[in-house]
Amino acid sequence: MRKWAPPVAVMLGIALVVGTTPATAQAAGLGQIIISNDWDTNAGVVHVSVESTEPVASIHADFVDEATGATGGAADNFVLEYETSTSVSYVTSSPVVMDPGAYQAQVTVTADDGTVAAASERLIYYVNATVEDLTADRPAIDWDHRDVTVSGVLRGRWPGTGEVRPLAGALVNYWVYMNAGDPVVTDANGAFSRTFTMAGTLNTMDFFYDSGSPYTRGTGITSYTVTVTPQQTRVRVRADKRHAKVGDPITLTGKVERLGAHGWAPAPPQTGLWIETCDDTGCAYGYNNVEIAADGTFRSETTAQRTGYFQVSVTGYLDFFAGSTGRTAVVKVR
Incomplete structure (x- = not known):
């Protein structure tokens, strides 16, 4: 189950979105007023920051529904959040309960000396x-x-x-x-x-x-x-010659199968194959441009280079098939 958590920039609980331009007002003793909300731990709780050299006596906010013009809610429960030498910030002590919608937050700040300042900001309840x-x-x-x-x-x-x-x-x-x-x-x-x-x-x-x-x-x-869950695979391959001269053409034929729900079945054409020329010292080179038919069979033309065998590896198809290998009998090259 998805747990409710408060990631940054994601608002849970009450969601109030602040516009791009802070709301401001000027009055004697009261400077800029900024209305915002907590986007993180206390989503939707309204903050009011006031540039002020005077103590703030009260803050009141009305939230006017843009659709109806009616007041959808109000708040007087602002408590001190923090203060500096030039400003104070207040926050509502509990969320304002309103229906989802767009509101104009109309805030009035009253200083102890009776000075009043007002500001507004568009907030959206999500x-x-x-x-x-x-x-x-x-x-x-x-x-x-x-x-x-x-x-x-x-x-x-x-x-x-x-x-x-x-x-x-x-x-x-x-x-x-x-x-x-x-x-x-x-x-x-x-x-x-x-x-x-x-x-x-x-x-x-x-x-x-x-x-x-x-x-x-x-x-x-x-x-x-x-x-x-990868299905098991198997591959069988044979060469059309057991003896050859250097440069002679050699045809490899074989079949790739997967162990499905009803037993062994042809592997789909998307299955990857890797063919190498090998001997007792290791494998010299390889190639993967091998087409698989709908019945799981394949055919590949190569040339005799040295005595050894040809090894075919199933490289799978995405995560659906496990790998496997098969090899021809030794082809003697002179």
């Missing part, structure tokens, strides 16, 4: 969406069983209350290697599922909130990884 509870009907795959159905639930953490609810009718997007397609729509319970044919490499699937739910943002990627 529902923070996370993909959770990913499961797969097949956590381990092989060549015969490559289709995997992944299921999960999209949930959102509501601003203010922190309540977690399923998000219905939203779009969940994904990245799965060699699997393109449209996002998945969640059902009434926020659940979704999609079947993928795994490629055998890069076997981690990533899921994340895409769109479709008002004032909702994704909080990151949730991943699920399947493992690959």
Whole structure:
């Protein structure tokens, strides 16, 4: 299960997004006022920083809904956060509970001497969406069983209350290697599922909130990884000559098989082969431009170089097949 955590630049709980230009105001004894929010550990709690040479008596904030013009919430519970010789910073002691939406935060600061200053800033209350509870009907795959159905639930953490609810009718997007397609729509319970044919490499699937739910943002990627169980392989090869002169053409033929769910079967054409010329001192050179037919057979033309044998190695196909080797009888070259 995905755990809720407060990564940097990801807002959990109440999500208030500050505009690019700080809100400011000037009054005698009160300088610049900056309205912001905590993006990290106390997401959504409002901060008000005041350049002031006078003690601050009170801070009040109204949050006006941009869509309706109504006041969606208010806050007077600002407590001292820190102070310097030229400024003080206050923070709400608890989240302001409001519906998701866009608000104008209208802040009034009153100094001890009665001086009043005001500033405003646009803040957005987001529902923070996370993909959770990913499961797969097949956590381990092989060549015969490559289709995997992944299921999960999209949930959102509501601003203010922190309540977690399923998000219905939203779009969940994904990245799965060699699997393109449209996002998945969640059902009434926020659940979704999609079947993928795994490629055998890069076997981690990533899921994340895409769109479709008002004032909702994704909080990151949730991943699920399947493992690959390599199938055993075997290769048989023979040369068309047992005796040859240097430079004589030699034809190698053989067959590559894999041990599948129903016994030995032809390896697919994507399977890699490496052919080498070898003797008791080792292998001199090799090549891999060998085509495999649908029935697992192959044919390769080479030339006689020295007395020895030809060795064929199965290099596999991605993670689906284990390696194996086969060799011809010795070909004597004079």
